[in-house]
Amino acid sequence: MDKLKRVLRGDDATDSVDEERGFVDQALDASTLSWSTRIKGFAICFGVGVLISILGSIMLYTGSVTKFAILYSLGNIIALCSTCFLMGPLAQIKRMFSSSRWLATVLMLFFLVLTVMSAVWWKVNILALVFMVLQFLSMVWYSLSYIPYARDAVKKCVDGCIG
Numbered sequence: 486m487d488k489l490k491r492v493l494r495g496d497d498a499t500d501s502v503d504e505e506r507g508f509v510d511q512a513l514d515a516s517t518l519s520w521s522t523r524i525k526g527f528a529i530c531f532g533v534g535v536l537i538s539i540l541g542s543i544m545l546y547t548g549s550v551t552k553f554a555i556l557y558s559l560g561n562i563i564a565l566c567s568t569c570f571l572m573g574p575l576a577q578i579k580r581m582f583s584s585s586r587w588l589a590t591v592l593m594l595f596f597l598v599l600t601v602m603s604a605v606w607w608k609v610n611i612l613a614l615v616f617m618v619l620q621f622l623s624m625v626w627y628s629l630s631y632i633p634y635a636r637d638a639v640k641k642c643v644d645g646c647i648g
Contacts, residue, residue: 534564
């Protein structure tokens, strides 16, 4: 159980001082914001990000791939930034580029940039849609890295479906 708690906190080291303190206590020490303010900030920022992504998806149905790509990518960035309320920006960046997440993070940001570039500068709609799908999949893979054993479960499911 202690290993699971350390993984959820993003701490793989066995530091006895950190094991005694809870996630909430560590988060409160990292910022002057109260825990309830942090939760509200997270919820509002995440909600705004999801709303902007949904608006972008509506733009896709109206035929504007450029507006879709920009709004969808902006929504993903805002939703990703919402976690800064929970753990702080520096801790978030450290966790994003930890050994288990760096590849998913780089791919997610890479496909995000390519989505916008293909829609705005290159004006190749089908390419923007392909990059958007890859952006979504890399965001899902990144998000799964925060859930213990989730990536392994997805790999087993895919292996079971394919083979």
